[in-house]
Amino acid sequence: MRFDIVTLFPDLFTPHLTLGVTRRAYESKQVDVHLWPLREFADDNYRRVDDRPYGGGPGMVMLVEPLERCLAAVCAARGEGAPVVHFTPTGRRIDQAVVREFSAGPGAVLLCGRYEGIDQRFIDRHVDLELSLGDFVLSGGELPAMALLDGVARLQPGVLGDAQSHEQDSFEDGLLDCPHYSRPEVLETPAGAIPVPPVLMSGHHAEIAKWRRERSLELTARRRPDLIESARREGRLSKADERFLAKLGL
Secondary structure, three states: OEEEEEEOOHHHHHHHHHOOOOHHHHHOOOOEEEEEEHHHHOOOOOOOOEEOOOOOOOOOEEOHHHHHHHHHHHHHHHOOOOOEEEEEEEEEEOOHHHHHHHHOOOEEEEEOOEOOOEOHHHHHHHOOEEEEOOOOOOOEOHHHHHHHHHHHHOOOOOOOOOOOOHHHOOOOOOOOOOOOOOOOOEEEEOOEEEEOOHHHHOOOHHHHHHHHHHHHHHHHHHHOHHHHHHHHHOOOOOHHHHHHHHHHOO
16 A cells, blocks of 8 residues: 655654554555655745635645645555545544554545645645544644554564454454553562562453453553443344443442
């Protein structure tokens, strides 16, 4: 798959594309990323890509013409048909379902806005999907773009050390992940010794799986009860799950 990223700050992506386990996806071109510095498509000596908003108010608005020239160059390089994605607080929230959709698709053109936003006429003419990281405002679309890329990259075959790693992640089955423990078996602290839960040391795989499922259910019910309700509506909770939640009073 190919992602073309339109941005004013291409250097922000360098650490993400070259560090960490997901770099395997980029180095192998399983996720083929191309950066398009928007100022290269300005047509004046100042490389201007923004101007004051009509109607007054603070900030600047990104201009249509440089964006259209850049998008035309992207389409010439990769061909027509790729969805154009704009990152904005007004967009659909990125969740694991969105990540899975992109991980199985051909890629997209990722538009990283800045300033007060992008001239709405460009959005109306060219943008196919608007996405958001959540109910807060960022300085630009680069961080959401990196978050989407990271989520997509780690789902590609061979990227993670264990093929089952992402299958146990939070949200993969609609619930939050269970707690995890490693060495030492007993952690000595000023408040006393804290051991690893004994069931995890038992070697009894069925009991370990049961413990992990119950901890996942408990954590989800306490922190994200909306996910429990969704799982109920979709029939993803077993009778044993419901008995455990009822015992907790959740």
